[in-house]
Amino acid sequence: MTMSSFLKLVEIQTKVASMIPFFLGTVYALYRFDNFNLKNFIIMFISLLAVDMGTTAVNNYMDYRKAIKKHGYNYEKHNAIVKYELKESVVVATIAILFLIAVVFGILLYINTNLIVLILGVISFAASVLYSYGPIPISHMPLGEIFSGLFMGFIIVFISIYIHIYDSNVIFFSYVNGILNLGINLKEIVFVFLLCIPAIIGIGNIMLANNTCDIDDDIVNKRYTLPIFIGKERALKLFKTLYYIAYLDVIVLVILRITPIVSVISLLTFIPVSRNIKIFFQKQTKRDTFVLAVKNFVILNLIQVFTIGIGIIIKYIF
Numbered sequence: 001m002t003m004s005s006f007l008k009l010v011e012i013q014t015k016v017a018s019m020i021p022f023f024l025g026t027v028y029a030l031y032r033f034d035n036f037n038l039k040n041f042i043i044m045f046i047s048l049l050a051v052d053m054g055t056t057a058v059n060n061y062m063d064y065r066k067a068i069k070k071h072g073y074n075y076e077k078h079n080a081i082v083k084y085e086l087k088e089s090v091v092v093a094t095i096a097i098l099f100l101i102a103v104v105f106g107i108l109l110y111i112n113t114n115l116i117v118l119i120l121g122v123i124s125f126a127a128s129v130l131y132s133y134g135p136i137p138i139s140h141m142p143l144g145e146i147f148s149g150l151f152m153g154f155i156i157v158f159i160s161i162y163i164h165i166y167d168s169n170v171i172f173f174s175y176v177n178g179i180l181n182l183g184i185n186l187k188e189i190v191f192v193f194l195l196c197i198p199a200i201i202g203i204g205n206i207m208l209a210n211n212t213c214d215i216d217d218d219i220v221n222k223r224y225t226l227p228i229f230i231g232k233e234r235a236l237k238l239f240k241t242l243y244y245i246a247y248l249d250v251i252v253l254v255i256l257r258i259t260p261i262v263s264v265i266s267l268l269t270f271i272p273v274s275r276n277i278k279i280f281f282q283k284q285t286k287r288d289t290f291v292l293a294v295k296n297f298v299i300l301n302l303i304q305v306f307t308i309g310i311g312i313i314i315k316y317i318f
Contacts, residue, residue: 014056043105
């Protein structure tokens, strides 16, 4: 397997969907809690990237194995296994190595933090596998947008915050004489969830755009996704409406001072995002317009990361 075929197999360009939430959580931990743990940051980065690449490879492998329609862009051009004529044994070995790396570094992260990270890590790992594998993979159901949005847009952000503040009292527990006591700082959890809404929506809309582009192929391949259940017209309306909710949330974040006042700059991204929405409404194809959903996610959420970073600089200077 060459480097180019490997990068295509794991669709390296889509890793922004996990890396941006990771960096969002990191800057938020530094901005709100004044904490940053470099060792945990590096360990989680490696584990997260490995599991994300492994999940994508599994998804492409299962699409290759279960495909009924074996011609067209999605099969012959989009799937690396077909395009580069990769051996199944090599693909399976690659997936195993990626997941092994993810597990090893995940365990290291748990050792450096506490049980909460282990529990959330195990749940996330199981969800990533079940997303593409099993009798009825999550990606083949109308739940893909919800699962991908919540796990990648919220759980990743939360863990990337928690690894820096695990010894604080955001979530705390004790086990004494057979009694488990668990405490949660609801205010901080709600704040984190509000912070994550643009990421949750952006990632969910990437999946929604992907499934909208693939409606015809998915019907043939018996993948019953959300756009198939609600129809293309309603899927497009949902696609647009969710972005409006994301921008309303940006305003709420600034008003509640969850993010710095400079984060209001993020609202300017509505101009290019709105333009991309209009283009996607005109044509929905994997080849031409799917990438617009990825661009929208990057535009809004990367600016959020940068503005919170600016807020950190202002906070420490003044």
